[in-house]
C-alpha cells in the first residue's frame with residue numbers, strides 16, 4: 001500500500017479526487033502538489049488579497065519589509081510562500097489551469113501597482129509614516 005500523503009495546509013489525505021499537479025516550466029514533468037484541491041482553490045482566491053492585507057495592516061515592520069521586498073504576487077508558488085519558485089501550470093479536474101492569483105485589478109492596474117510597490121520599497125525609510133503612505137497608495141487602486 002502506498003504511503004498516505006496529507007495536505008500541508010488542512011492535513012486531509014490527498015487522493016485521486018483531490019490531487020493537484022503542477023509544472024514549474026513548460027514541458028516539465030507534472031508533479032504532485034503538497035496541497036489538496038480545496039486548499040489550492042482557496043489559495044488562488046485569497047493569496048493576493050492576503051498580501052494586500054499584509055501591507056495595509058502589517059503585523060510588524062519586519063514582515064512589512066519582507067512583503068514589500070517580495071513584490072506584488074501574481075502566481076501561486078511551490079510552497080505557497082511569496083518569495084519562492086513560481087508555478088507555471090496547474091492540473092486538476094481533468095484540465096490544465098493557470099496559477100494566476102485572483103485579483104480585483106486589471107492587468108494594467110496590476111502592473112502599475114507592482115511598479116508602485118517596488119518604488120515604495122526602494123524608497124522605504126523608517127522615518128516617514130510608511131503605513132499612512134502605503135494606505136494612500138492602495139487607495140489609488142480602491143484597495
Ligand SMILES: [Zn+2]
Pocket residue numbers: 007008009010011012035036037038039040
Ligand atoms: Zn488541504
